[in-house]
Amino acid sequence: xxxxxxxxxxxxxxxxxxxxxxxxxxxxxxxxxxxxxxxxxxxxxxxxxxxxxxxxxxxxxxxxxxxxxxxxxxxxxxxxxxxxxxxxxxxxxxxxxxxxxxxxxxxxxxxxxxxxxxxxxxxxxxxxxxxxxxxxxxxxxxxxxxxxxxxxxxxxxxxxxxxxxxxxxxxxxxxxxxxxxxxxxxxxxxxxxxxxxxxxxxxxxxxxxxxxxxxxxxxxx
Amino acid sequence: xxxxxxxxxxxxxxxxxxxxxxxxxxxxxxxxxxxxxxxxxxxxxxxxxxxxxxxxxxxxxxxxxxxxxxxxxxxxxxxxxxxxxxxxxxxxxxxxxxxxxxxxxxxxxxxxxxxxxxxxxxxxxxxxxxxxxxxxxxxxxxxxxxxxxxxxxxxxxxxxxxxxxxxxxxxxxxxxxxxxxxxxxxxxxxxxxxxxxxxxxxxxxxxxxxxxxxxxxxxxx
Numbered sequence: 460x461x462x463x464x465x466x467x468x469x470x471x472x473x474x475x476x477x478x479x480x481x482x483x484x485x486x487x488x489x490x491x492x493x494x495x496x497x498x499x500x501x502x503x504x505x506x507x508x509x510x511x512x513x514x515x516x517x518x519x520x521x522x523x524x525x526x527x528x529x530x531x532x533x534x535x536x537x538x539x540x541x542x543x544x545x546x547x548x549x550x551x552x553x554x555x556x557x558x559x560x561x562x563x564x565x566x567x568x569x570x571x572x573x574x575x576x577x578x579x580x581x582x583x584x585x586x587x588x589x590x591x592x593x594x595x596x597x598x599x600x601x602x603x604x605x606x607x608x609x610x611x612x613x614x615x616x617x618x619x620x621x622x623x624x625x626x627x628x629x630x631x632x633x634x635x636x637x638x639x640x641x642x643x644x645x646x647x648x649x650x651x652x653x654x655x656x657x658x659x660x661x662x663x664x665x666x667x668x669x670x671x672x673x674x675x676x677x678x679x680x
Numbered sequence: 681x682x683x684x685x686x687x688x689x690x691x692x693x694x695x696x697x698x699x700x701x702x703x704x705x706x707x708x709x710x711x712x713x714x715x716x717x718x719x720x721x722x723x724x725x726x727x728x729x730x731x732x733x734x735x736x737x738x739x740x741x742x743x744x745x746x747x748x749x750x751x752x753x754x755x756x757x758x759x760x761x762x763x764x765x766x767x768x769x770x771x772x773x774x775x776x777x778x779x780x781x782x783x784x785x786x787x788x789x790x791x792x793x794x795x796x797x798x799x800x801x802x803x804x805x806x807x808x809x810x811x812x813x814x815x816x817x818x819x820x821x822x823x824x825x826x827x828x829x830x831x832x833x834x835x836x837x838x839x840x841x842x843x844x845x846x847x848x849x850x851x852x853x854x855x856x857x858x859x860x861x862x863x864x865x866x867x868x869x870x871x872x873x874x875x876x877x878x879x880x881x882x883x884x885x886x887x888x889x890x891x892x893x894x895x896x897x898x899x900x901x
Contacts (some may be wrong), residue, residue: 512894526753625860629854633850
């Protein structure tokens, strides 16, 4: 029984990792498309989101089956529950990537605002958060998970910096309002992805230690 | 054993309902505070979010213990997993209510833009989604859960309507940009709360029928 559990857990973990890979690709595709102002490229986020959604349903069902058949407890149980939660967060990152594609309409057509460098830097930070939160999960590394929680502050700072740069554009010219607003919403989408990676890191810490680090500061995101 | 499980499930369900009550209160407090332009009243969202967070940790731990001790399967197992997920969505609604309080700074000080009526209507729709998704959960009523999925389109329409009204303000006068942007972000926060209620409704349908209605249309939120 034990061996069967370990083997199924291994499959689940590799599926989570694969799903995380699609999320990273979706961030890359979206960021490059914005950089190149390519609507066609931005559409490539959608097939990636479909893969994320397929993985989501597959992993969720496999977790329920595993719990039903093997009735794990203690650390093993916490691990399967962590996978259920991580799966949900990855799926919602996929939604956010798609939201980026929906929010880009005016920005794609208007080259007068160019924050591609800042956007790319922010996207790199978010991708690192996704990667590190999943690495922390695979290695059960709480120190790495802790570093993801700290990186979230960096992503929030990127978002504020983008807001600060975009407001003057909006005030300067009425016909820049829509494209600046697109970027504000896109920065929020990326920030939300960072929040989901933070949730994953918290779940990893809980799964490893049984210790709840959520709501530590008593404030929301 | 069976009787013990039923009794613990009853406690969990009533805690979820209580938590949903705090979420509804948080929406009320935030909306009324925006209506009255009262920063002091808006601060009352924070103690509600703390209650939501406390309930979140309590329910999560109780679910893990219940799974470990009773090893439920089939419909019972799906129900406990649904509670774990619903719990997460309610907690994130609390975050969104707090985000509303963070996004209101300029709007509170500037009475030239007044979309209180639209905001209140949108908030009422979102509250109904929260209430109905939890009622559907309590009664295991998939028809009611289905109605929540449909109500999400209404909330999205409210958001678009607010965007359409706010853009002219932003274009009309540079010094209206910040307060209009506040309301755009607040409308997004409310929309996100509706998305979380949608997630709950989907979890209810899955818990009741084992049928996965997520990703039905293949598109993100």
